[in-house]
Amino acid sequence: MQFNTFVTSTDDLQRCIQAPNLTEVLIEPSLLAREGHLSDEAAQILAVQAQQQGLRPVLVWDILMPERVLQTIGDRLKTWDLQPFAAIRVCDLGAAGWLALRAPEIPLQLIVETGNHNLEALQGWCAIFGSALERLILSIELPEDKLIEYCQVLPIACEILGVGPILLFYSPRSLLSAHFGTAEEETSVIKAFAAFEDAPNRHLRTLETVHGTFLFLDKDQFILDRLEALKAAGLDTVRLDLRHLGDRHNAAPSVDQICQQILANPVALRQSWPHETRAPFFKANRTTSLFPRLKSKRFETWRDQCLAEVIASEKGKYVVFYTTQAFAIATAKRLLLPTGEMMDLPADVVFCSVAGESLETIETEQLLVTDWVKKTVPGTLLLTD
Amino acid sequence: MWKPELLAPAKNLERLKVAIAYGADAVYLGGQAYGLRARADNFTQTELAQGVAFAHVHNAKVYVTLNAFLHDADFAGLDEYCQFLEAIGVDAVIVSDLGVIRAVQRSSNLPVHLSTQASCLNLYAAQIWQKVGIQRLIVGRELGIAEAGQIQTQTQLEVEMFTHGAMCMSYSGHCTISNYTAGRDSNRGGCIQSCRSPYYLTQQPSTDVIAPAADDHQIAFMSSQDLWGIHQIPAFFQQHICSLKVEGRMKSSFYVAIVCKVYRRLIDAYAAGKWCPELLAWAAQELQSMPHRDYFAGSLETPAGSDSIYQKSENVNVGTHQYVGIVVDSTADDLVVRLAEPLEAGQEIEVIPFVGEPVRWQVTQLFSVLGEPRTMMRQDSVVRLSKAAMPLQARSLARLNIVRLAQPAPQMAHAI
Known part of the structure; x- marks a missing residue:
């Protein structure tokens, strides 16, 4: 299991050389990367320098691109020498498609961090890209047991974020410049903090780059002290995203010491980490556990047995039903209240039309009027047995 | 003259019928699972069958959303559900997740429309999805009509575009605010619409509490204005966009009726050579009658700019008519x-x-x-x-x- 990290300078490269188990560096040009601020030339030079020092440079092309943007980028990228890059990592399938035509010899690393939370999808990507695909960058919303399973089952190397900011939101629109002025250069970044009304002490880091606006959680993902089982399962790469701890010229501050600490005492590293840490989905992803409680009980079980729904009632006077299917009066047996309470339909209920005529058979989408039935309110369902 | 399809949302059977009665050529709706509107009173299987039957009698189509990004455990029953949908005559399913697409293709012959949640934004991506076997692309809302037209021309795939309604500020499928702040998966139907909330926003939090220096004002800096594409109807025709989609599976019958009526009339008028400024003025007035978050043209012509933010402090809106x-x-x-x-x-x-x-x-x-x-x-x-x-x-x-x-x-x- 190796580490990788983002780099922006030769100082970063020097630290990476000293870092145990770190052989791969991620290079972000502003042209292609969400948070990149290297010029085209600087990115290519840095790749050559990384290669010369025995590191494996990976070009980060993680922006999403409407057609107009991809065309512009493609034109510019044609002038690049991509050979120094050992691999290219992409998020937009369009980038993968472009590379398949223009640089098919360079291995592909596919970012599947949003969605792609099932084996079927991951196997699908492997089938689509075949031998061109070098690695899948998996989602941190996957729990440990699934990560272990995927590392064991997938015919491809896998990577996971070990430590770093958790991206919450990626918009192509410029959302900060309206408030803080426009960035002057392509490589400029507007930085701000956003806070919810009810949690003003939670500072959500927010960036606007030439590619859009990004919002991050106020706590860092951290699983560096929980890697043993993943390592045993064959996890290939753990990413160390330290960009928010450094500056424009130091994207990997202290990465040499951090890597040493991961190997020596990762718990101490977590305890001394400069930001609060968490790994909210590492043990279990329960983000759907609320859904059953969000739904009224009546919908789940009873709607297919529903003959009609109460759409109006006036206490002591009447109830109005709207039928959802044709039925014989005799089959109407019970009422299900929105609260979930079930009660028998009173035996003496007479169903009438709006014109006041007593009915024996009922058509679908018909209004039925009865005398007042205690407890009935709009939303009550009329059911068969 | 060829016309694009008008595709409307249907929260329930009533909305489905309203949409078709007011002119929709097709409706999209969710079943009890696998969709992105977990809180909606989605269609039961009986209601789905009734809805499809009603739609087909009125020459309309029904597309069912299976557009959640599923975890392994969520796949339980999906194959059987697809077979059921095929058996009742559903015209297509709307899917985001490659795993779900593979499951649909394995278990049925249902045509697959790629959901906008998959953020298909360019020709190269479209070509990959074409190889996967999808029949229609619902392209990302960040795309212009001309770009979508290019994709249509070069792939010969059907291309559908959102034409009206609320917009995600984020690239669709790339927002997880709800996941990490509320424990609800926005890509499995749990979005809490955090982008609509006002935030304190500052560049230098000097204290533990962020608050603006000048006043106690909060800013809804991530809330998008609503999309309308009434002025772009001719362009949709010219670029052969096959389907004009209306957002809003949680919205009222009022909304569904007015939007369908307006776009129906616009599409028919253009096809009949009766496009005129008075018609557009009428359409604008009608659409202003409903609650909305100020209208703009999204990225249909030029990329949405920083003036596309709905900055009113209320996350509610007023139409001219109740x-x-x-x-x-x-x-x-x-x-x-x-x-x-x-x-x-x-x-x-x-x-x-x-x-x-x-x-x-x-x-x-x-x-x-x-x-x-x-x-x-x-x-x-x-x-x-x-x-x-x-x-x-x-x-x-x-x-x-x-x-x-x-x-x-x-x-x-x-x-x-």
Whole structure:
């Protein structure tokens, strides 16, 4: 299991050389990367320098691109020498498609961090890209047991974020410049903090780059002290995203010491980490556990047995039903209240039309009027047995 | 002349029928699972079958959303569900997740429309999805019509675009605020719409509490204005966009009716060579009648800029007219209306027919469903309006017609 990290300078490269188990560096040009601020030339030079020092440079092309943007980028990228890059990592399938035509010899690393939370999808990507695909960058919303399973089952190397900011939101629109002025250069970044009304002490880091606006959680993902089982399962790469701890010229501050600490005492590293840490989905992803409680009980079980729904009632006077299917009066047996309470339909209920005529058979989408039935309110369902 | 399909949302059977009655060529809806509207009263299997049958009788199509990003455990029952959908004649499914696409293709012959959640934004991506075997691309809302047209021309895939409604500020499928701040998966139907909330925003939090220096103002800096594509109808035709989609599976029958009626008329007018400024003015006025978050053209012509943010502090909006209710029956003597809002004698109302101008009159008499005269009927009740007191045109009004107040609504907030 190796580490990788983002780099922006030769100082970063020097630290990476000293870092145990770190052989791969991620290079972000502003042209292609969400948070990149290297010029085209600087990115290519840095790749050559990384290669010369025995590191494996990976070009980060993680922006999403409407057609107009991809065309512009493609034109510019044609002038690049991509050979120094050992691999290219992409998020937009369009980038993968472009590379398949223009640089098919360079291995592909596919970012599947949003969605792609099932084996079927991951196997699908492997089938689509075949031998061109070098690695899948998996989602941190996957729990440990699934990560272990995927590392064991997938015919491809896998990577996971070990430590770093958790991206919450990626918009192509410029959302900060309206408030803080426009960035002057392509490589400029507007930085701000956003806070919810009810949690003003939670500072959500927010960036606007030439590619859009990004919002991050106020706590860092951290699983560096929980890697043993993943390592045993064959996890290939753990990413160390330290960009928010450094500056424009130091994207990997202290990465040499951090890597040493991961190997020596990762718990101490977590305890001394400069930001609060968490790994909210590492043990279990329960983000759907609320859904059953969000739904009224009546919908789940009873709607297919529903003959009609109460759409109006006036206490002591009447109830109005709207039928959802044709039925014989005799089959109407019970009422299900929105609260979930079930009660028998009173035996003496007479169903009438709006014109006041007593009915024996009922058509679908018909209004039925009865005398007042205690407890009935709009939303009550009329059911068969 | 070829026309693009008008595709409307259907929260339930009533909305499905309203959409088709007011001119939708197709509707999209969710079943009990696998979709992105977990809180909606999504269709049961019986209701799905009824909806498909109704739609097909009226020459409309039904697309079912299976557009959640699933975890392994969520796949339980999906194969059987796809077989059921195919058996009842569903016309296509809308899918985001490659795993779900593979499951659909393995278990059925249902055509697959790639959901906008997959953020297909360019030709190269489209070509990959084409190889996967999808029949239609619902392209990302960040794309312009000309770009979508290019994709259509070069792939010969059907290309569908959102034309009206609320917009995600984020790239669709790339927002996880709800996941990490509320424990609800926005890509499995749990979005809490955090982008609509006001935030404190600052560049230098000097204390633990972020607050703006000048005042205590909070900013809804991530809330998008609503999309409308009324001015772009000719471009949709020219670029051969096959389907114009209306957002809003959680919205009211009022919304569905007005949007369908407006876009139906615009599409038909353009096809008939009757496109004119007066028609656009009418369309704009009608769409302003409903709650909305200020309209703009999204990225249909040029990329959405920083002026596309809906910065009003309220996460609610006001239309020029208030929704009153829907006609649930029409007898020889009465229109029977289910009220979504209270109605008082003396108020002027408009009933919107499926085709033609609204029928407007002042309500002088209200009757309960038992025929008792009333001066006021409350929300969530049923009222009888005597046809004898209506203008002649009102005789042709029918079930599923929408009723709104004729006068501009007071400046009150309506939930969208």
